[in-house]
Amino acid sequence: MKNALFNRWLPGFTLLAWSAVLLTYYFTGRISAFLRPGFRINVLLAGLAMLVMAFCFIFLAGVANCCDDERCGHPLGRRKLGRIVTFLVLILPITAAAMFSPTSYDATAVINKGIATDASGLVRTSGTRLPGPAASADDPSEPPLPTKDGSQPAAQAAATPSTDAADQYLPKSKDGNIEVQVIDLLYAAQDSSMRADFDGKTVETIGQLMPDDSHNGTGNRFKLMRMFMYCCAADAKPIATLVESPQAPAAAEMAWVKVVGKVTFPVEGGRTIPVLEATKVQQVDPPEETMLY
Amino acid sequence: MSWFSFHFSDFALSFLGIIFEGIPFLVLGSLMSGAVEAFVPRESITKWLPKNYAASIVVCALLGLVLPMCECASVVVIRRLIRKGLPLSCAITYMMGAPIVSPVVALSTYVAFRGQNPLEMTLLRMILGFLIAVGVGMAVRDIPADKLLQPEMLDSLPGRRRTGLSMAVAGDDAEMAMAGEGVSGKIFRTIQSATADFLDVTFFFIVGAAIASTFNTAVNQNLLVPLAENPGLSVVVMMGLAFALALCSSTNAFIAVSFRMFPASAKLAFLLFGPVFDTKLFFMYGAVFRRWFVMSLGIGLFIVIALICNHLGLILNI
Numbered sequence: 001m002k003n004a005l006f007n008r009w010l011p012g013f014t015l016l017a018w019s020a021v022l023l024t025y026y027f028t029g030r031i032s033a034f035l036r037p038g039f040r041i042n043v044l045l046a047g048l049a050m051l052v053m054a055f056c057f058i059f060l061a062g063v064a065n066c067c068d069d070e071r072c073g074h075p076l077g078r079r080k081l082g083r084i085v086t087f088l089v090l091i092l093p094i095t096a097a098a099m100f101s102p103t104s105y106d107a108t109a110v111i112n113k114g115i116a117t118d119a120s121g122l123v124r125t126s127g128t129r130l131p132g133p134a135a136s137a138d139d140p141s142e143p144p145l146p147t148k149d150g151s152q153p154a155a156q157a158a159a160t161p162s163t164d165a166a167d168q169y170l171p172k173s174k175d176g177n178i179e180v181q182v183i184d185l186l187y188a189a190q191d192s193s194m195r196a197d198f199d200g201k202t203v204e205t206i207g208q209l210m211p212d213d214s215h216n217g218t219g220n221r222f223k224l225m226r227m228f229m230y231c232c233a234a235d236a237k238p239i240a241t242l243v244e245s246p247q248a249p250a251a252a253e254m255a256w257v258k259v260v261g262k263v264t265f266p267v268e269g270g271r272t273i274p275v276l277e278a279t280k281v282q283q284v285d286p287p288e289e290t291m292l293y
Numbered sequence: 294m295s296w297f298s299f300h301f302s303d304f305a306l307s308f309l310g311i312i313f314e315g316i317p318f319l320v321l322g323s324l325m326s327g328a329v330e331a332f333v334p335r336e337s338i339t340k341w342l343p344k345n346y347a348a349s350i351v352v353c354a355l356l357g358l359v360l361p362m363c364e365c366a367s368v369v370v371i372r373r374l375i376r377k378g379l380p381l382s383c384a385i386t387y388m389m390g391a392p393i394v395s396p397v398v399a400l401s402t403y404v405a406f407r408g409q410n411p412l413e414m415t416l417l418r419m420i421l422g423f424l425i426a427v428g429v430g431m432a433v434r435d436i437p438a439d440k441l442l443q444p445e446m447l448d449s450l451p452g453r454r455r456t457g458l459s460m461a462v463a464g465d466d467a468e469m470a471m472a473g474e475g476v477s478g479k480i481f482r483t484i485q486s487a488t489a490d491f492l493d494v495t496f497f498f499i500v501g502a503a504i505a506s507t508f509n510t511a512v513n514q515n516l517l518v519p520l521a522e523n524p525g526l527s528v529v530v531m532m533g534l535a536f537a538l539a540l541c542s543s544t545n546a547f548i549a550v551s552f553r554m555f556p557a558s559a560k561l562a563f564l565l566f567g568p569v570f571d572t573k574l575f576f577m578y579g580a581v582f583r584r585w586f587v588m589s590l591g592i593g594l595f596i597v598i599a600l601i602c603n604h605l606g607l608i609l610n611i
Contacts, residue, residue, distance in 0.1 A: 011492055018316075025313070034310045042317035049320050053491070056484045086496050093499055094312060101305035109303035109510040114518075230547040233310030234509055235540060237548075 008057060010083075014090050015054035021098045022047030033103035034233045036293040104290045105227065105236070107254050110210065115225060115238040118271055119186035170197065177204040177260055182226045183292050185241045185274035189265055195272075198263040203276070205241075206258045206284060209251050212242060220244055224259055224276070229291040236291055245278040258284045299511040307506035314541060315365050315502070315573075319495055320487075322366025326373035327487030331479040338377045346434070353383040354426040357391035364392035364542050364568050368577045369494050373486070375581070376449050381438050386430030392542035392568035393422030402564065405546035413611075414557065418564050421601060425565065425594070432593075441586050443579075497580050501573020505539035508572075512537075518554055527559040528602045532595060535567030536575075542568030558606030566598050 025031045026044045035043065105113075170178045180203045188194040207224035223240035230236075243259050251257050261278035329338075342349040362370060371384040392398070399415055406414045439447055520530045531552065540548055545567050549560040570591045578587045605611065 011488060014492065015488065022313070022316070025309075031313065033306070034313045039314060043313050046317035046320045049324065053484055053488045056481065057488055060481065086492070089496050089499055090492060093308065093503060097305035097309050097312075100302060101309050102302045103306075105303050105306060105510070106300055108298050108300055109307075112298070112510060112513045112515075114515045231541065232314040234307040234314070234506060234538075235310075235548050 010087050012054050012058035014087060015050045015057060017091055018094065019047045019050035019054060021094055022050065025098070030103070032289050033291065036229055036231055036291075039231060104208075104286070105233075105238075107210065110225065110227075110238045110254075113236075113238055115210065115223060115240045117186070117223070117240055117242065117273055119183070119190050119239075173204050175204070175260075177202050179203070180205050181292055182207050182224060182239055182241050183228060185263065185276075186239060188263075189272045189274045195265050198274075199265055201263055202260065202279075203263055204258060204260045205276075206256060206287060207240070208254050209249060209257050210240060210253060218244075220246060220248075221275075222249060224257070227291045229293055233291070239292075241274045241276060243276045243278050243281070245281055247281075249281040251281070251283040256284050256286045258282045296513050296516055297511055298513075299507065303510035304503075304506050307509045308502055311502040311506060311539070312499070315363075315498060316495070318363045318366045318541075319369065319491060319498060322362065322369035323487040323491035323494070324483065325366070326369050326490050327483035327485070329370070329373045329377060330486040331482040333377065336378075338374065338379050342380075342383065347431075349380070349383055350386050350427055350430040350434075353386040353430065354390040354423050355394060356387050357393070357395040360391070361395035361397050362391045364571075364574055365494075365498060365577065367391045368574070368581065369490050372446070372490065372494075372581050375442070375446065381441060382430045382434045385433055386426050389429045389569050390423060390426030393565065394419055394426065395543075397543045398546075398568075401543050402546040405550045409550065410557070410611075414561065414564075417561055417605070421561070421565055421598075422568075425569070425597065428597070429590070429594075441582055443581060443583060446581055494577055494580055497576035498573050500576045501539055501571070504572045505537060508537040521552070521554040521556075521559070524556055524558065524606055525603055527555050528562045528599050528606070531555055531559040531563040532566040532599060535563045536571045538567070539571040539573045540567060556606060557611035558602045558609075561605065561611075562598055562602035565602070566594060570594050 022043050025034070026040065026047060031040050031043055170180075173179050178198070178201055180198070182205060185198065185203075185205070188198050205224065207226045210223040210225045212221045212223045221242050221244050224243050225238050225240040227233075227236040228239045243261065249257060258281075259276055259278050260280040261276040264275050264277060265272050266275055267273075343352060367388050371379075371388045374387075375381060375384045399419055402415045402418050403411045405411075433441065438450065442450075514534075517530055517534070521527045531549075534552075535545070538545075538548070546564060549563045552560065552563075575587060575591065578590070582590075
């Protein structure tokens with residue numbers, strides 16, 4: 001009976017629990033806070049595979065005789081304490097994490113990871129709307145990226161950097177402001193042709209509010225921060241553009257805010273950085289996908 | 294700002310990120326391992342290896358080019374290959390080489406380092422990863438298996454006396470049983486072997502992921518930045534980071550490149566050390582190898598990679 005518990009029911013239950021967590025996160029869409037789109041299908045496939053494995057373990061008694069053998073190769077399977085510890089470790093951390101995990105980091109983790117205010121260490125990925133600095137004017141062979149409405153490709157427009165053309169291909173909000181992501185402004189700061197597209201224009205973007213301690217001589221700046229994910233939440237890196245606002249924003253640290261303002265690219269500390277001169281800072285609900293890719 | 298501040302919610306987000314990214318590859322590795330157990334006869338494992346020892350080590354170091362495997366999955370697979378009779382040194386060579394010498398890793402490194410000598414960094418990573426795998430394979434050549442393997446692994450090696458058929462091992466009895474099985478029987482055995490391997494290795498993966506997530510979210514990484522100014526120290530710091538962060542080998546180049554204040558030699562050290570020895574691998578290796586070997590492997594790799602990258606930094610001025 002004891003052997004059946006350890007060799008059949010506990011492994012089966014463990015696999016079922018893992019499968020439930022993976023499939024729940026996938027089908028509820030919560031997976032978007034943890035993995036970039038290309039990796040999410042792996043979670044579905046792994047969840048289904050675990051489900052099949054669990055059913056085989058539970059319903060086919062003949063296959064569930066592992067670790068009865070004295071020469072079983074599983075080091076933790078041969079001692080009762082080892083078996084109990086194994087299943088506790090397999091079940092408890094993922095259950096606790098799944099129950100209490102938020103969809104975004106809090107301020108402590110953001111500060112511990114270090115906030116980047118330029119794109120020199122970032123790589124362009126699919127989530128951006130604009131060509132990255134290494135791939136725009138320098139590399140005309142790069143394929144164009146699709147725009148939000150599927151009209152003129154961004155890279156094509158970047159090759160003819162007239163501000164009129166830029167106005168046509170950059171997506172606009174209903175108020176007529178150019179809609180950008182924080183990452184777009186960081187990339188633009190690295191490339192003169194892209195800077196021309198934005199410099200002096202009124203844009204709107206969203207992010208999380210963070211105080212600015214390093215570039216804030218006048219005391220009226222804050223950081224507009226987003227998490228930039230390469231593959232999973234563990235490797236997500238905080239990135240931010242600076243915002244100058246005549247009034248202190250009426251929102252708490254890490255609150256989601258929409259900023260409308262004019263884009264400038266001052267040189268500070270030998271680096272060209274984007275600074276938004278805000279005309280409006282408004283608290284908003286978090287976006288559906290809190291991470292940028 | 295204190296150097297350590299733990300919040301469970303941040304830990305949970307990072308922990309689940311690593312789990313969701315890594316578990317599918319562990320399942321894949323387990324299923325492949327199970328399929329090897331059920332479908333591949335022992336004699337065919339060694340048939341394709343060159344007779345010359347050095348040549349077989351070289352082949353295994355390059356095997357990742359045709360059988361790409363991340364570091365988590367490769368540990369699961371080599372457990373099974375060792376039980377199936379693959380020479381231990383060849384298995385260790387594959388385990389060291391596959392997470393670096395692979396088309397997926399080469400592509401991700403090239404893309405990540407665009408604008409920062411991508412070809413040079415990619416070639417250095419591939420060539421040095423290959424040489425390190427060959428070096429480790431050669432170094433363990435004359436060490437007896439009973440000095441390297443955990444007793445449980447050793448007992449399950451082919452040719453050892455066994456008391457009965459176990460789903461987890463492929464000794465003589467299992468080989469005989471396999472010969473008489475139908476396809477459905479083999480499929481069931483694939484699943485049972487995969488399940489046992491998965492549960493066993495996932496235990497160590499979870500422990501490693503928990504430690505990595507604690508470091509990732511609770512330790513103030515800004516404190517490491519001043520160390521980047523010293524070339525020698527920067528290499529050591531980046532290798533320590535690679536160990537602590539336990540990132541997947543196919544994606545760690547994107548993180549390495551974001552440490553823009555560190556020299557290229559330190560980033561190279563990060564890219565070489567992390568895929569072969571990090572927190573999760575420390576525990577996962579422990580499921581196969583004796584503790585002294587795991588410790589020696591880690592210390593040896595650390596010293597060799599640090600020396601290589603320091604010298605390259607001086608010679609190539611990177």
